[in-house]
Amino acid sequence: MNWVIDFFTNPDNWSGPDGIPTRLLEHLEFSGISLLLAMLIALPLGLWIGHTGKGALFAILSANAARALPTLGLLVLIVLLMGVGTIVPVLIPLVALAVPPILVNTYEGIRNVDPDLRDAAYGMGLRGGQVLGRVLVPTALPLIMLGLRVAAIQVVSTATVAAYVGLGGLGRFIVDGLATKDFPSTIGGAVLVALLALIVQLGFGLVQRFLVSPGVSQRLTIR
Amino acid sequence: MITFNGVTKRYADGTVAVDNLSLEVPTGEITVFVGPSGCGKTTSLRMINRMIDATGGQILLDGVDVKTIDPPTLRRGIGYVIQQAGLFPHRKIVDNVATVPYLLGWDKKKARARAMELLERVGLDLKMADRYPFQLSGGQQQRVGVARALAADPPVLLMDEPFSAVDPIVRASLQEELLRLQSELNKTIVFVTHDIDEAVKLGDRVAVLRVGGKLAQLADPATLLTRPADDFVREFLGRDRGIRRLSFVSGDGLRLRTDLTVPASAEVSSLRGTTEPWLVVVDEDNCPLGWIASKDLPESGTPADVELAPYGTFVKGRDSLRAALDATLLSPSGSAIAVDESGRVVGVAVREALDEELALVAGGVGGVDG
Numbered sequence: 001m002n003w004v005i006d007f008f009t010n011p012d013n014w015s016g017p018d019g020i021p022t023r024l025l026e027h028l029e030f031s032g033i034s035l036l037l038a039m040l041i042a043l044p045l046g047l048w049i050g051h052t053g054k055g056a057l058f059a060i061l062s063a064n065a066a067r068a069l070p071t072l073g074l075l076v077l078i079v080l081l082m083g084v085g086t087i088v089p090v091l092i093p094l095v096a097l098a099v100p101p102i103l104v105n106t107y108e109g110i111r112n113v114d115p116d117l118r119d120a121a122y123g124m125g126l127r128g129g130q131v132l133g134r135v136l137v138p139t140a141l142p143l144i145m146l147g148l149r150v151a152a153i154q155v156v157s158t159a160t161v162a163a164y165v166g167l168g169g170l171g172r173f174i175v176d177g178l179a180t181k182d183f184p185s186t187i188g189g190a191v192l193v194a195l196l197a198l199i200v201q202l203g204f205g206l207v208q209r210f211l212v213s214p215g216v217s218q219r220l221t222i223r
Numbered sequence: 224m225i226t227f228n229g230v231t232k233r234y235a236d237g238t239v240a241v242d243n244l245s246l247e248v249p250t251g252e253i254t255v256f257v258g259p260s261g262c263g264k265t266t267s268l269r270m271i272n273r274m275i276d277a278t279g280g281q282i283l284l285d286g287v288d289v290k291t292i293d294p295p296t297l298r299r300g301i302g303y304v305i306q307q308a309g310l311f312p313h314r315k316i317v318d319n320v321a322t323v324p325y326l327l328g329w330d331k332k333k334a335r336a337r338a339m340e341l342l343e344r345v346g347l348d349l350k351m352a353d354r355y356p357f358q359l360s361g362g363q364q365q366r367v368g369v370a371r372a373l374a375a376d377p378p379v380l381l382m383d384e385p386f387s388a389v390d391p392i393v394r395a396s397l398q399e400e401l402l403r404l405q406s407e408l409n410k411t412i413v414f415v416t417h418d419i420d421e422a423v424k425l426g427d428r429v430a431v432l433r434v435g436g437k438l439a440q441l442a443d444p445a446t447l448l449t450r451p452a453d454d455f456v457r458e459f460l461g462r463d464r465g466i467r468r469l470s471f472v473s474g475d476g477l478r479l480r481t482d483l484t485v486p487a488s489a490e491v492s493s494l495r496g497t498t499e500p501w502l503v504v505v506d507e508d509n510c511p512l513g514w515i516a517s518k519d520l521p522e523s524g525t526p527a528d529v530e531l532a533p534y535g536t537f538v539k540g541r542d543s544l545r546a547a548l549d550a551t552l553l554s555p556s557g558s559a560i561a562v563d564e565s566g567r568v569v570g571v572a573v574r575e576a577l578d579e580e581l582a583l584v585a586g587g588v589g590g591v592d593g
Contacts (some may be wrong), residue, residue, distance in 0.1 A: 114307075119309060120308075120310070122274065123309075124322050124326065125294075125323060138311075215313045215357060218357050
């Protein structure tokens with residue numbers, strides 16, 4: 001325990017290019033960009049497949065295939081192919097990691113909306129896009145948000161692999177610590193990653209509370 | 224008016240859901256499509272607002288082929304009520320009701336004001352307006368469904384088994400409510416049900432469909448009960464057609480006697496020597512208390528001292544002959560007490576009067592429908 005306290009109280013760890021703030025920012029950069037890219041790919045695709053029912057099998061199969069990819073192996077492969085000049089090599093495996101939960105949850109969320117509700121929406125005279133945007137998405141939002149949250153937590157905790165190929169991020173404390181037998185650094189890094197994942201979890205919980213209608217979450221009591 | 228002109232729906236696998244259906248749904252009336260499952264009644268309804276497109280024939284809405292109208296535009300002009308209400312769970316009740324006005328571009332204030340007006344109209348407490356659908360009972364949700372369908376004041380209302388999912392007591396009250404609303408609004412309503420009693424209760428006209436989507440009979444309920452077109456319709460109508468038909472005959476034709484009432488405070492001695500076997504005992508407001516048999520009159524006192532026999536009443540000017548007949552069966556006197564809306568006795572229909580009226584009704588079956 002003292003090691004961890006030493007790690008966090010050592011002023012050297014809080015400044016410079018190896019300091020916690022720099023590493024944290026790098027980590028957030030990898031994670032944030034990866035998550036954003038994954039959302040840009042998986043959300044529209046999931047909404048479209050869920051709404052039209054087209055390509056569902058393709059989506060599920062490719063999502064499962066992507067899940068089976070070993071992130072570290074993929075990263076090493078990409079680095080071998082592309083070199084390490086940019087952060088792109090680390091983004092690709094992280095995006096591949098984040099797409100499946102977002103895609104599958106979005107698709108399932110939309111598809112599982114009560115067919116009567118869909119029927120009523122069309123029957124009222126809503127157009128296809130309005131049915132999706134005004135009825136299906138708000139109703140499926142809890143599941144869509146769940147997919148985003150799972151993806152975000154996975155990305156944040158897995159972004160540590162960037163350190164294996166010489167890139168930054170909180171993984172550096174873990175990898176470098178292991179290499180130099182500096183265990184306080186390893187444990188400190190691990191604690192930082194765990195804390196970050198926890199904060200992401202809480203953050204998504206708050207956003208969800210704000211975005212999801214109480215009529216859907218049934219947060220109110222039945223009067 | 225909605226006109227079905229040889230309408231057919233054939234699915235890709237060859238199944239025919241609706242087969243060459245031709246009928247007219249008159250403006251301002253309730254037309255009920257009824258039949259067993261697989262008879263194409265819901266398909267027929269959904270072809271009107273193009274939730275399903277017909278594969279043959281035409282459906283005309285006031286002379287315009289619905290196929291020439293863009294479906295969302297068409298649907299915004301037609302009220303639509305479905306079985307499970309299908310309310311939007313993420314929206315408050317008031318916004319659910321205002322769905323179509325919002326789509327039509329009304330401003331929010333006007334749309335909400337209209338929604339509140341309709342909630343009141345369908346008999347919902349205005350406190351419900353700010354709740355979400357999951358906070359309402361099934362019957363309340365269905366009322367909201369009706370209010371939502373009426374929000375933009377469409378001339379036509381399509382109702383697809385709207386009351387099937389609620390319990391019988393709530394269903395009866397929703398049916399009454401619909402008839403009351405219709406008497407105020409005079410919409411052209413197409414109502415789908417599998418329940419023949421509901422069809423007969425609500426319909427100005429009833430279209431009975433048979434499996435395979437063929438029209439078996441289209442008639443007003445009384446005619447349907449009296450003269451089913453064939454064995455299928457007869458069987459579908461079920462038992463007691465004769466008795467049920469009496470629901471459509473007014474009880475006003477009954478000859479009433481006004482000389483059979485006695486006040487509860489009258490001295491029994493004054494009733495001695497009456498030749499009537501039974502008398503109605505009334506209170507000071509002229510409301511019935513029960514029957515008294517003249518042979519059981521005590522030596523002295525008033526009718527109030529005697530245990531009175533049970534009675535049945537029907538409301539003159541409102542109830543049917545069926546209600547009057549029912550009332551006679553509730554009393555050992557075999558007579559029905561006619562009362563006004565406030566429950567005061569206006570006369571007594573004795574068995575002979577009922578016999579005469581029933582004979583007239585039965586006679587009418589042979590001639591022009593009555």
